[in-house]
Amino acid sequence: xxxxxxSPSNKVTEKGKDVExxxxxxxxxxxxxxxxxxxxxxxxxxxxxxxxxxPDKSGLPSDRFSAERTGxxxxxxxxxxxQQEDSAxxxxxxxxxxxxxxxxxxxxGTRLTVL
Amino acid sequence: xxxxxxxxxxxxxSEAASLELGCNYSYGGTVNLFWYVQYPGQHxxxxxxxxxxxxxxxxxxxxxxxxxxxxxxxxxxKPSVQWSDTAEYFCAVNKRDSNYQLIWGAGTKLIIKP
Numbered sequence: 001x002x003x004x005x006x007s008p009s010n011k012v013t014e015k016g017k018d019v020e021x022x023x024x025x026x027x028x029x030x031x032x033x034x035x036x037x038x039x040x041x042x043x044x045x046x047x048x049x050x051x052x053x054x055p056d057k058s059g060l061p062s063d064r065f066s067a068e069r070t071g072x073x074x075x076x077x078x079x080x081x082x083q084q085e086d087s088a089x090x091x092x093x094x095x096x097x098x099x100x101x102x103x104x105x106x107x108x109g110t111r112l113t114v115l
Numbered sequence: 116x117x118x119x120x121x122x123x124x125x126x127x128x129s130e131a132a133s134l135e136l137g138c139n140y141s142y143g144g145t146v147n148l149f150w151y152v153q154y155p156g157q158h159x160x161x162x163x164x165x166x167x168x169x170x171x172x173x174x175x176x177x178x179x180x181x182x183x184x185x186x187x188x189x190x191x192x193k194p195s196v197q198w199s200d201t202a203e204y205f206c207a208v209n210k211r212d213s214n215y216q217l218i219w220g221a222g223t224k225l226i227i228k229p
Contacts, residue, residue, distance in 0.1 A: 003158070004158075033216065033217075035219075040221075041221055041222075042119075042121075042205060042219035042220050042221040042222050043205070043207075043217075043219040044219075045216040045217065045218075045219075048216055056216060059216065091159065093159075103149075103161050103164060104161075104217065105161075106151075106158050106159040106160070107158065108158050109158075
């Protein structure tokens, strides 16, 4: 079946502009996660959704970052007033129910470059 | 704070060499343990995982990992590597008693010389 998809695959933006990143999880997966991968670093957790609610937003680095999920499916991660340090690959993953025991399946990522 | 340490950031081996990649975590409670792999140009994918039971876990492509609770370790092994194993390998841990996110190691870039 279809895996996790993300769009766009690449995004180049100017400092100060807002960007929206989209994630389509695997159908039927109730849990959805956003991570950030900076050059030479491991994955940094950003936010986790269970259905449409976000029980854990602890990883969002600042109030410029927000995310929503509608209909228990598609999620968008919005970064307002982008800064150069926001440049990274943003990864989305989904799992059947929750992170405690489920395998997370990853999308291809969106590479964000802030000039 | 919880952390996951992968000791080797870059490893270069020749084909047929044996591989062991180290992973240690800091959390003292009950954990789930994962190794993910990212081949060049591809998504992150699960290599193997440990939730409970036999601490020696076998994964895809001949990989295995051993959970040693007393050492807080979950090292990845393969007896004989192939050129196609060139990839970046990530260890990740989460706490079983809470619905929390994976904590990731920084990754190990493995290059296999043909």
